Amino acid sequence: MRELPAVDRLLREPVLQELSEIMPRRIIVAAVQKTVESYRLSLQQAAAQGNLPGNIDLSPGRLANEAAQEAQRRARPSLGPVINASGTVLHTNLGRAPLAAEAVEAIRSVSDAYSNLEYDLESGQRGSRQAHLEELLCELSGAEAAVVVNNNAAAVFLVLNTIAAGKEVVVSRGELVEIGGSFRIPEVMSASGARLVEVGTTNKTYLRDYEAALNEQTAALLKVHTSNYHIIGFTAAVEAGELASLGRSVNIPAVEDLGSGVFLDLSRYNLPPEPRVQDAVAAGMDLVTFSGDKLLGGPQAGIIVGRRELVGRIRRNQLARALRVDKFTVAALEATLRLYLDEDKAVQRIPVWRMLTAGEEELHRRALALAGRLEQVCGAAGIGVEVIPGSSRVGGGALPTAELPTFLVALDPSLISPPALVQRLRLGRPPVIVRLQQERLLLDPRTILQEQEEQLIEALARAVRG
Ligand SMILES: *Cc1c(COP(=O)(O)O)cnc(C)c1O
Secondary structure (H helix, E strand, C coil): CCCCCCHHHHHCCHHHHHHCCCCCHHHHHHHHHHHHHHHHHHHHHHHHCCCCCCCCCCCHHHHHHHHHHHHHHHHCCCCCCCEECCCEEECHHHCCCCCCHHHHHHHHHHHCCCCCCCEECCCCEECCCCHHHHHHHHHHHCCCEEEEECCHHHHHHHHHHHHHCCCEEEEEHHHCCEECCCEEHHHHHHHHCCEEEEECCCCECCHHHHHHHCCCCEEEEEEECCCCCCCCCCCECCCHHHHHHHHHHHCCCEEEEEECCECCCHHHHCCCCCCEHHHHHHCCCCEEEEECCCCCCCCCCEEEEECHHHHHHHHHCHHHHHCECCHHHHHHHHHHHHHCCCHHHHHHHCHHHHHHCCCHHHHHHHHHHHHHHHHHHHHCCCEEEEEEEEEEEEECCCCCCCCEEEEEEEEEECCCCHHHHHHHHHHCCCCEECEEECCEEEECHHHCCHHHHHHHHHHHHHHHHC
């Protein structure tokens, strides 16, 4: 312990002196303290276990080098862009949907200037941030009214809390969804103050099951889109239209949690069917909720559309303020929704849709071009490069069984272990996320943004050099 250099002594080491010119001193001090502390702890531990190594290097130079690495790690921004070569289009861990250029520009335009976020320019009076979105959402969905909150989990929570706190909500046992662990219908329900009434079975639920559950305590009929799983085989579920009619006949609101939020007809693009927002509204659902950053391809948001009276009650809920969206979200969502006014434009301009609708021919061409450029980097390092057919995933809890045909660039390293190369890519700057399958690294051109291709090649060159 006595040989362990003091923090002040280490701070005088040249390597740390140099660093203090390019980063705040407190970062360096914290890194040195952490390094000394971790040495002290491991020495203590080793001593307690009676296996203190004889010749451990406690020189100031060595500790200073370790502290310098730690300081450099601390000085780097933590959140930053990554290159998603995994082929999963909506990756929740990778920030879900990359935004359209229009949405990015909208965020920029309101971030370094004042804006009319809650200012009605016509009247000169206080306005609503929701006003920038409501007209568009009503136009696209056919609903009477709309309100936007922080995310879809918040939307479901707020709907249930507003219309069903202290009362019962009827849900099919086949639709008790869990999304990513922290959103589970039964838990959201109880947090909102509503009581869950399960009806039917896992595979079959009929209209009569909902009917039998109705009583004077029933406040809503809830349909949840099974967005991240399918029940197949011997199954029966109640259509949105039937549930909405039942609700109307007994004067109880029918609510649908759609999950993703699709305005486009997926069959036009050879994708499996997914319920559209406007269809749920047309079917008579009184409230419909969906995410902004799944298949909608916009910013994180939870969108609620439906009947004016119910949306009004939701807006007046005190919790709506706690769950409200900021101006960046409003800006990005408005710009994204505007693109949907022209379906072809939406598909061309919204990255998620560009990726989902990329044709096999285009993907083959891009895979071949990428492979060609990677060969120059990889050949000398003993890494085989090949283009093979494969499939991409939608991800983000949407279209769980869809396998989109694609072409992959497969890298077959011989001098370095495949997991080690995967790790080097992941720890690079920018980080590159790839798939590892049967000892090969697979890169899917579908999710590689065109403007990141150059960076990808450079990142791979660095990773190969080690
Ligand atoms: C994704 C999803 C949610 C949660 O949405 P977030 O926007 O991630 O909060 C809720 N319900 C369903 C059915 C979903 O698919």
